[in-house]
Amino acid sequence: MMEAGVLIGRDNSVLHWHTPNERSGGALPDSRDLWDIIWESRDIVTGFAHTHPGSGVPGPSHTDVTTFRAVETGLGKHLNWFILSSDSLVLCLFDSEVGELWQPSQTLVTVELNSSHTDKMTWMSRLRELSHY
Amino acid sequence: MVNIAANEAIVNVTWAGNNGDLRDPVSFDATDEEIRTWVTESVRTGGVANIAADPNANFADFVVDRFAATDETPYKRIFLRPKTPFGMHLLSSWLAG
Numbered sequence: 001m002m003e004a005g006v007l008i009g010r011d012n013s014v015l016h017w018h019t020p021n022e023r024s025g026g027a028l029p030d031s032r033d034l035w036d037i038i039w040e041s042r043d044i045v046t047g048f049a050h051t052h053p054g055s056g057v058p059g060p061s062h063t064d065v066t067t068f069r070a071v072e073t074g075l076g077k078h079l080n081w082f083i084l085s086s087d088s089l090v091l092c093l094f095d096s097e098v099g100e101l102w103q104p105s106q107t108l109v110t111v112e113l114n115s116s117h118t119d120k121m122t123w124m125s126r127l128r129e130l131s132h133y
Numbered sequence: 134m135v136n137i138a139a140n141e142a143i144v145n146v147t148w149a150g151n152n153g154d155l156r157d158p159v160s161f162d163a164t165d166e167e168i169r170t171w172v173t174e175s176v177r178t179g180g181v182a183n184i185a186a187d188p189n190a191n192f193a194d195f196v197v198d199r200f201a202a203t204d205e206t207p208y209k210r211i212f213l214r215p216k217t218p219f220g221m222h223l224l225s226s227w228l229a230g
Contacts, residue, residue, distance in 0.1 A: 003220050027220030032198055034217045039147065050219045063218055070194035070215035076150025 001025045001086075004130040005050035007037060008080070012120050015041050018050070019130055025053050027063070038071060047080030049123065051131040057112055058083045060092050065108055068092065084124065086133045089113045142199070142209035146172050146181060148190060153183035161209045165197040172213050 005018035005028055016037045022029045028050060038045060048071075052058040060068070060083060068081050072094065081092040091113055094106040118124060137143065141158035155175055159168065169192045172181075179186030198212040 005219065024220075028218060030196060030216050030218040032212075032214070032217075035214050038217075039152075039214075042150065052220065061220060063220060066194045067216055067219055071217065073149065073191075074147045074195070074215035076148075 001051075001053050001132050002130075003028050003051050003053070004127055005034075005048060006123050006127050007034075007041065007045060008047040008049060008082075008123065009041065009044045010046055012122065014123050014126075015045060017126075017130060018048075035071075035074075038075070042075050042077075045075075045079065047082060049082035049084060049127060051084045051127060051133070053085075055086045055088070057088045058085045058090055059110065060108065064092075068094070068108070082121075084127060084131075086128070089118060089121075089124065137208045142211045144168060144172065144211045144213065146176065146184070146192075146195075146213045147215070148176055148181075148184050149187060151184045153181040155181055158208075159211070161199065161211070163211075168197050168211060168213060169193070169195065 002025055003023050006014055007016040007018065009015045018028065018031070018034055020029060020031055060081070064081070064083070072078055078094060083090050083092065090110050092108055092110045094108055137158045140161055142161040143158055144155040146153065146155070155172065159171060173190055173192050175181050176184055176190040177186065177188050192213060194216050195213050196216045198214065200210045200212070202208050
C-alpha cells in the first residue's frame with residue numbers, strides 16, 4: 001500500500017492526483033508543488049482526500065490535523081478533508097459555525113460517510129487504485 | 134524599487150487567502166525560525182503589502198522555501214507557505230527502518 005491524495009473541486013471534480021515519488025505506506029511528504037496547485041486552484045478547490053493504510057474507520061493523525069489547519073489559514077477558507085482506508089471513508093472539517101475563516105477556537109469534527117453520501121465521489125475508486133489497495 | 138544586496142532575499146508570505154512581500158529584504162541565510170518570527174511580527178502589525186493586519190497570525194505550521202536568483206527574477210526569494218504533509222510519520226519511520 002502507498003498513500004495517495006486527490007485535490008477535489010466543485011461537484012466532486014478531480015483537480016489533481018497527488019502521488020509524489022517520495023510517498024510511502026505511511027505518509028505523503030511535504031510538497032511545494034502540491035501547495036502551488038492548491039493556491040492556483042483556490043477559487044474552485046473544495047477539498048482534499050488522502051488514504052491511510054489498513055481497513056476500518058480511519059482517523060486523522062497529528063500531522064494531518066496541523067496540515068489541515070495550515071492550508072486553511074493560508075487559503076483563508078474551509079476545505080473538506082477526506083481520509084480513506086481500504087473500506088471506509090471519513091470527512092474531517094473544522095467547526096464552521098464560528099466563521100468562514102479558520103480560527104484558533106474551532107475544533108475538528110470527524111464524520112464517517114456511507115454509500116448514501118459517496119455516490120457522486122467517483123474519485124474514491126481511482127484513489128484506492130493509486131494507493132495499491 | 135528596494136535595493137537588494139547579493140546576500141539578501143525578498144520574503145513572500147501567503148496568509149488568509151492573500152499573498153504579499155515583506156517591505157524589507159532579509160539575509161538569505163536567516164534561519165527558518167528567524168523568518169517565521171519576522172513574518173509573524175509583520176503580519177500581526179499589518180506590515181505586509183496585500184495582507185490585512187491579523188493579531189492572531191501564527192506560522193508555526195508553515196515552511197520556508199528558498200530560491201536563487203534567475204534571469205526572470207534577478208534576486209533571491211524566500212517563501213513562507215503552509216506545510217502539506219499527510220499521514221502517520223511514526224508508522225512511516227517504522228516501515229523505513
